[in-house]
Amino acid sequence: MRKNLLRRATAALLGAAAIALMAPAGTASASGYAVLGSGSTLLPGERLVAYRSALTMQEDGNLVLHLCADAGGACGPVIWNSGTWGHPGAYAYMQEDGNLVVYRKGGSRPSDALWSSRTWGHPGAYLFLHADATMLIEAPSGTPPTGWTSDTGKADAGADVPQGERGAVITSARSLDPGHWLDSGTTWLVNQPDGNLVLYRKRDGAAIWSSGTWGRPRSSLSLSQSPLWPALGLHRIDNGSRTWSTPLKGRAGIHGVAQSDGNFVIYTDDGTALWNTGTWGRT
Known part of the structure; x- marks a missing residue:
């Protein structure tokens, strides 16, 4: 086993704890992937779980991708988010036109959108969460790719x-x-x-x-x-x-x-x- 240095460093932890948000309980699966299908929603407190990663629609309105130590268990580090905190009750909707949108509570009009993947024009596309904590919006077979990814991974x-x-x-x-x-x-x-x-x-x-x-x-x-x-x-x-x-x-x-x-x-x-x-x- 490699030898450790014998000196100790002082860790600057302020801010780290703020980003390490724990995912609320929700529907979990130990499978290697999870899908948010066309026309489906993630409501506040719900999440998709793919082995050791989880996509959570938080109560504060932020859509967040976490790493998890165990399938279906508590999750820690945030590696991607929609940046939509401060809007309690917001929800995520995988629209039938292929666009993933976070809408403010009770909203569904374009003016109610807080964030989107900008992938409209791909009818039937769906969100695919891999076990390695990579997210893609996949177009139906035989159609042009959407080009959207979370750009995350080990x-x-x-x-x-x-x-x-x-x-x-x-x-x-x-x-x-x-x-x-x-x-x-x-x-x-x-x-x-x-x-x-x-x-x-x-x-x-x-x-x-x-x-x-x-x-x-x-x-x-x-x-x-x-x-x-x-x-x-x-x-x-x-x-x-x-x-x-x-x-x-x-x-x-x-x-x-x-x-x-x-x-x-x-x-x-x-x-x-x-x-x-x-x-x-x-x-």
């Missing part, structure tokens, strides 16, 4: 990492985009759409470390092997400027690992630990 490393470890490792060959995460047996390291990088404990969805960058523009997490740049940093999607980084500089052969002991660690190829979140033993 960020597996490339072929340079052993197959069984790819979901927990970040290398310089692949970044961690907003709405994507690393997955150990006990934690998720999530690059949230709100600009915050958060390490969550699976058993209760609690945030145990964060970069403290909530409320900033969407950013991509990347690992650098250059000594001129920080080893790990968040960079804005729109202009590339850095919003957070480690004090550790890059070097050849480093990689980051989300460990089952609750710690995220940057290692050299020979297994020397260089930096960590200080969260070992917090699972």
Whole structure:
């Protein structure tokens, strides 16, 4: 087992807890996918569950995609949302024209729409939630695709990492985009759409470390092997400027690992630990 660094880091957790909303109880299924069919609705408090992900129509009016530790159980990290909080009673409707719409309470007119996927013109299309927490709006067979996706998913490393470890490792060959995460047996390291990088404990969805960058523009997490740049940093999607980084500089052969002991660690190829979140033993 890799050696942990013996120094501890102070975690900036404010804001992380706010985004880790627990999904209300609803109809759950342990199957590998879930569908919101054409003409179907999600009312406040209802949810679709596909193995370890859940799409919830929250009471506050926000349509939210969560990661879940267990099929049908409590859910934690939010990896996508419609941004429609503050409208209690709002509901989601998979319209027969192919558009997924969040309407304000009691509304059904275009002026009542709070958010939409803008996929009208695809009659019979439906929302498909995969077990890997990716959402698509699928058009009927034989018709043009809608092109809409939640752009979420687990960020597996490339072929340079052993197959069984790819979901927990970040290398310089692949970044961690907003709405994507690393997955150990006990934690998720999530690059949230709100600009915050958060390490969550699976058993209760609690945030145990964060970069403290909530409320900033969407950013991509990347690992650098250059000594001129920080080893790990968040960079804005729109202009590339850095919003957070480690004090550790890059070097050849480093990689980051989300460990089952609750710690995220940057290692050299020979297994020397260089930096960590200080969260070992917090699972």
